[in-house]
Amino acid sequence: MIRKIILTKPQTIQKTASFYSEALNEAQMEVVTKADGAALVLAGAGSGKTRTLVYRLLFLLDRGVRPENIMLVTFTNKAAHEMRHRAEKHLNQDIQNLWCGTFHHMGHRILRMYAKEAGLNPQFVIMDQDDSRRVIKQCLSSMKTHSSRVKFPQASVIQKIISLAVNTRKSIESIVLEQYDYFIPFIDELNQINKEYERRKRESDNLDFDDLIVLWIKLLKECESVREKLTNRFIHCLVDEYQDINELQNEVVELTAKKHGNLLVVGDDAQSIYSFRGAQVKNILKFPDRYPHCKIFRLESNYRSSEEIVSLANRSILNNEQQFRKKLVSLAGSHERPLCVRVRETREQAFFVADQLIELMDQGIALSDIAVLFRARYQAADLEWELSRRQIPYVLRGGVRFFEQAHIKDLCGYLRIIQNPKDAISWDRVLGFYPGIGPKTAHKLHQAYMQFILQGKSPKVLCESQWPPSTLKSAGAKLREFQSIMKGLFNLQEQNTDPESFILYLLDSNFKRMMENRYDNAKDRLDDLLELSRFARHYETVGLLLNDISLKENFKGESFDGSESSERPEQLILSTIHQAKGLEWKAVFILGLAEGQFPHHMTANNPEATEEERRLFYVAVTRAKQKLYLMHPLTRYDRQAGTVIMRTSPFIKELPEESYELAEAMTEDQFDLQEEDTIFLT
DNA sequence: GAAAAATGGATTTTT
DNA sequence: TCCATTTTTC
Numbered sequence: 007m008i009r010k011i012i013l014t015k016p017q018t019i020q021k022t023a024s025f026y027s028e029a030l031n032e033a034q035m036e037v038v039t040k041a042d043g044a045a046l047v048l049a050g051a052g053s054g055k056t057r058t059l060v061y062r063l064l065f066l067l068d069r070g071v072r073p074e075n076i077m078l079v080t081f082t083n084k085a086a087h088e089m090r091h092r093a094e095k096h097l098n099q100d101i102q103n104l105w106c107g108t109f110h111h112m113g114h115r116i117l118r119m120y121a122k123e124a125g126l127n128p129q130f131v132i133m134d135q136d137d138s139r140r141v142i143k144q145c146l147s148s149m150k151t152h153s154s155r156v157k158f159p160q161a162s163v164i165q166k167i168i169s170l171a172v173n174t175r176k177s178i179e180s181i182v183l184e185q186y187d188y189f190i191p192f193i194d195e196l197n198q199i200n201k202e203y204e205r206r207k208r209e210s211d212n213l214d215f216d217d218l219i220v221l222w223i224k225l226l227k228e229c230e231s232v233r234e235k236l237t238n239r240f241i242h243c244l245v246d247e248y249q250d251i252n253e254l255q256n257e258v259v260e261l262t263a264k265k266h267g268n269l270l271v272v273g274d275d276a277q278s279i280y281s282f283r284g285a286q287v288k289n290i291l292k293f294p295d296r297y298p299h300c301k302i303f304r305l306e307s308n309y310r311s312s313e314e315i316v317s318l319a320n321r322s323i324l325n326n327e328q329q330f331r332k333k334l335v336s337l338a339g340s341h342e343r344p345l346c347v348r349v350r351e352t353r354e355q356a357f358f359v360a361d362q363l364i365e366l367m368d369q370g371i372a373l374s375d376i377a378v379l380f381r382a383r384y385q386a387a388d389l390e391w392e393l394s395r396r397q398i399p400y401v402l403r404g405g406v407r408f409f410e411q412a413h414i415k416d417l418c419g420y421l422r423i424i425q426n427p428k429d430a431i432s433w434d435r436v437l438g439f440y441p442g443i444g445p446k447t448a449h450k451l452h453q454a455y456m457q458f459i460l461q462g463k464s465p466k467v468l469c470e471s472q473w474p475p476s477t478l479k480s481a482g483a484k485l486r487e488f489q490s491i492m493k494g495l496f497n498l499q500e501q502n503t504d505p506e507s508f509i510l511y512l513l514d515s516n517f518k519r520m521m522e523n524r525y526d527n528a529k530d531r532l533d534d535l536l537e538l539s540r541f542a543r544h545y546e547t548v549g550l551l552l553n554d555i556s557l558k559e560n561f562k563g564e565s566f567d568g569s570e571s572s573e574r575p576e577q578l579i580l581s582t583i584h585q586a587k588g589l590e591w592k593a594v595f596i597l598g599l600a601e602g603q604f605p606h607h608m609t610a611n612n613p614e615a616t617e618e619e620r621r622l623f624y625v626a627v628t629r630a631k632q633k634l635y636l637m638h639p640l641t642r643y644d645r646q647a648g649t650v651i652m653r654t655s656p657f658i659k660e661l662p663e664e665s666y667e668l669a670e671a672m673t674e675d676q677f678d679l680q681e682e683d684t685i686f687l688t
Numbered sequence: 689g690a691a692a693a694a695t696g697g698a699t700t701t702t703t
Numbered sequence: 704t705c706c707a708t709t710t711t712t713c
Contacts, residue, residue, distance in 0.1 A: 082703075110703055135702080160707080215703060282701060382700050387704095404701090442713095444691050559703065584701050606700055622701080 026061060034058045037270075037303045038065050044300035046248075046293045047272040050334040051319070051628035052310025052590065055272055056085075059246060060092045062270065063104075066242055067097075073104035077240040077262065081247040082559055083108055085588060089246075105240070109255050110557055113218030116225070116236070123229045124221050127211045129549060131426050132556040136410060138203075138214045139165045140431050144445075145202040149195075159189055159196075168200050172216045173252045173284030210428045219254050226261045237265040247587075248273030248293075252284035269297075275330050276323050279584060279622045281615075287328055308334045308628075310590050312341035315634050318665045319627045325660055326617045344627075344634035344666045346599070346658060351649075352385075355639045356392040358671045359595050362635065363398060363578065366593055371633075373399070375592040377579040379626050381604040385597050386580050393578070404582035409555045413521060413531040414538060417512055418552060424495050424508075425549050427465055428456070439520055440484050447481045454478060469493040487516050505551045509539035583626045594630035596623075599638045600652035623657045636666065 026038060034054055037047055038061045049055035059078070066076060080086040086107045094101055105112060114132065121128040133141070143161040159167070167186060171178045178196050182189050189196070207214060213221070226233050243263040245251065248271035251259070263269035271293065278287040294300055308316050316336035323329065349355045359378060366376060380386055383404055393400050408414070415435065422432040430452060437448035454474050458467045467473050469489045474481065494515060498508055512518075513535055521535075522528040545551040579591070598604050605619035627634060636658060644650050658666075 108703065218703095280702075283703075384699065407702095442691070446690060557703080582701065608700070618701095 026065065030054075030058070030061060031307060033303065033305050033307070034061070037305070038062045041270045041301065041303065042268055044267060044297035045270045045303065046290070046297075046300055047270065047303045047305065048330055048332060049272055049274055049305040050308060050332065051274060051277065051625070052308040052338075053305035053334075054307075054309055055246075055274075055305065056089060056092075056588070058305065059244060059272060060089055060096075062244065063089070063093050064096055067101070071242060073101050075239060075241040076104055076106075076244070077112070077242070078104070078106040078244045079109055079112065079246065079259070080106070081108065081250060081587070083111065083557070084559070085246065086111075108557070109258065110215055110218045113222040113258075114553060114557065116222055117213070117218065120225060120229070120232050123232050124225050126213075126221070127426075129426050130211045130213055131422055131429055131549070132218070132553045133207075133212045133214050133431065134410060134556045135165065135215070136415070137212070137431050138169075140434070141206050141212075142168075142199065142203055144430075144434075145199050145206065147445075149198065149202065158192060159186075164196065164199060167196065168203065169214075169216055170282075170284055171200075172220060173254045175253045175257070206430065210430045211426050212429060212431070216254070219258055223254070223258050223261065226258070233261075237262060241266045242268045243270070245269070245271045246273075249275050249278035249287060249290045250280040250283075250285045251289050252280075252286065253289075254284065256289055275328075276326075276621055277587070277625050279587070279618060279625060281618050291328065291330065304332060306332055306334055308336045309338060310631055311336055311628055312338050312632055314341060314343045314665075315627060315630050315632075318344055318634070318661065319624055321661050321665055322620060322627065322657060323624045326620055328614075328617060338631065341632045342667075344630075344636060346636040346638060346666045346668050348638050348640060348668070348670045350639070350672060351641045352388050352598075352639045352643070353392075354671065355597060355637050356388040358637070359389055359597075359635075360392050360396055360398065362595075366633070371592050372576065373578050374576050376594070377581060377586065377589070377591040377629065378595045378597060379581055379583050379586050379629065380597040381583060381606055381622070383582060385603065389580065389597070399575075399577035400580055401577055402580045403585045404580075407558075408534070408560045409558050411531075411534065413525065413535060414555075416521070416524075417509065417517070417535055417538070418555060420491065420495060420512060420517070421505075421508060421548050421552060423492070424465075424499055425552060427459055437485075437488070439524070440488060442484050443481055447478070450478060451481060451485075466493075466496050469496065487520075491515050491517060499548075505542040505545045505548045506539050508548060509535065509542055513539070583622050586629050587625060590629055590631055592631045593633035593635070594626070595635040595637060596626045597637045599636050599655040599658055600640075600642075601655055602652055603642070604655055605657065620657060 027035060030038060031054075034057070037045075037058050041047070041062060047055075047058070049058070063076065063078065067073065078086070078089065080089065090101065090104065090106050105115075107115075117124055117126060117130075118128070121130070139161050142164050146158075146161060146164075163186075167178060167181055167189075170185075171181045174181070178200060179193050182193055182196065207217070226236060240262050243259060245259055250273070259269065259271075271290070273290050275287050275290050278285060278290070281287075294302060311319070313336040316334050316338075320334055347358060349358055363373070363376060367373060378386070378389060386402060386404075390400070390402065416439070419432040419436040422429045423436060430449075433452040433455075434445060434448050437443050437451060438445070443451075451474055454477075455468060458473060459465065469492055474485075491512070494511055495508065498511060513532065518532065521531060525531050542551050545554070579586075581589075583596075596604075602610075604623065605616055609615035609619050638654055638658065639652065641649050641651055
């Protein structure tokens with residue numbers, strides 16, 4: 007027998023020391039070259055955190071670490087793409103086998119590799135949040151044990167509670183006690199619903215988002231062979247946005263990094279804004295306690311924002327108790343003071359922004375270099391209307407996600423039935439399209455079908471006259487079109503056709519007419535579906551396509567081929583602050599800096615929640631490079647109460663007056679009545 | 689008994 | 704504007 011020896015190919019061309027020192031400052035250089043073992047990087051806003059991580063990655067590769075031995079966890083797919091793309095650009099070649107993505111992505115990848123060990127049916131399909139909500143709703147109606155006298159929580163609230171319990175590794179009871187005390191009487195029922203929810207998920211071979219991580223942890227804990235493979239594999243673990251990590255994710259990180267102990271976490275405690283998903287600032291604050299020998303690095307030079315903007319941000323965050331004290335120093339030079347603009351009402355807020363956009367563009371700032379940020383989606387409504395009226399192009403980030411739109415899910419329903427006959431939610435959805443069939447009948451039809459499958463019949467029995475059985479014949483007559491569509495899909499499946507053809511087939515079948523009947527803007531929606539078919543080209547199987555669709559976070563109007571980092575189209579960005587994390591613009595408007603809007607009224611009287619709101623404000627402010635507008639509408643319109651007066655946001659009031667300039671904007675007729683020194687606007 | 693139509697109510701942030 | 708519950712129809 008001849009011994010086989012595997013040679014390691016050199017992965018990259020060796021970079022010289024100057025390659026790093028030219029691109030990085032001293033502090034960043036330290037991180038890149040010395041962050042072995044446990045390391046915490048406290049990276050302030052605009053301090054070149056992404057750049058540092060990319061160079062750390064290059065450095066590791068340079069040192070001969072193989073890409074498959076590195077795990078780089080990011081918060082969004084977009085961030086993952088961005089980093090990979092930048093690293094590949096430096097190397098001038100693709101980095102094969104690097105594990106770079108979100109927690110959910112990696113969980114998915116691992117569960118696919120080890121489906122058998124995890125006790126999963128390999129054809130499992132991932133549900134999104136809306137699917138979870140629907141399943142819970144079904145659980146609710148099937149149990150209907152709750153008394154209708156007191157209002158029982160809605161499906162979406164139950165979903166939130168269950169998910170929060172999973173992500174914080176607490177019981178439902180303690181979540182309810184801590185955050186939903188008005189549901190205390192329902193704790194038993196909630197536990198029951200949770201049980202039923204779990205049962206249904208398992209029965210239909212569906213995994214929800216949280217399962218991707220829960221089962222990954224389970225695999226690491228309970229399956230020794232897999233644990234060995236996975237912990238040996240990841241010699242270096244790098245975690246981005248560590249301040250937003252929750253207990254569940256933390257556990258997966260610790261288990262994975264335990265063996266080699268090379269755990270580099272990067273984050274900014276001042277930017278922790280995801281507590282509603284179970285994230286806790288304390289994770290980053292306590293990191294040095296958990297790893298007593300860890301190295302701590304600080305990146306406190308800000309290359310993004312002007313001195314005035316950084317100063318305002320620093321002043322603001324000083325009001326928070328829970329934090330690592332650090333001071334961000336601006337290296338971007340002096341510009342002008344942020345402008346706090348008072349307007350009479352929310353519509354005038356939109357007028358001001360629109361007017362000012364024109365002004366900024368006259369000054370040579372590109373529309374794509376400007377963003378409007380807000381706390382909650384509805385705050386953008388007036389502005390959207392005004393922008394459309396003036397024909398200013400914009401994209402709204404934070405609306406419905408592209409892949410969560412009803413028509414996309416309608417089409418995927420058919421594909422999911424083919425992929426996984428047990429998928430109860432999809433059956434419910436698809437059969438509901440046909441007149442005369444509602445949830446009850448759909449359920450029975452699905453049950454009847456599963457009976458056939460269990461008897462060993464081929465899935466194609468669906469298209470034959472044996473199905474549905476005679477007890478359901480009256481419903482069966484309404485399903486001719488359904489059966490003919492399914493027949494076509496089964497045929498494609500037998501021919502092993504690519505996913506794109508599946509979609510094109512559906513768009514050519516009577517599915518198209520159904521869409522036209524169902525939606526008044528069917529044309530747009532069918533265009534979206536055509537777009538989906540193009541997206542599907544990148545996938546080999548329908549199963550892989552479906553699971554990626556569930557995990558994609560792209561919004562309507564964004565491209566989703568992964569090439570987004572190159573050049574931005576010439577349009578204004580409207581975004582929630584949460585969605586704006588990690589991004590930057592020359593000019594930024596923040597809407598609704600009024601009491602009740604920002605900080606959000608739900609957080610009043612809760613000091614911890616108010617601190618998180620302040621961190622959110624901090625994130626918003628530090629997105630701006632040169633110009634920052636803090637908008638304060640004095641009134642808002644409420645359906646019941648009519649016009650409501652709003653006071654200045656405490657986040658503005660607590661700032662020293664010299665940190666911003668105050669302006670008042672009004673329309674021409676109002677201006678005539680005033681003589682004070684104000685900004686003139688039409 | 690189940691589906692369709694009509695009415696009433698409410699809205700933070702997201703992988 | 705969209706969603707959930709109630710009322711009406713088959």
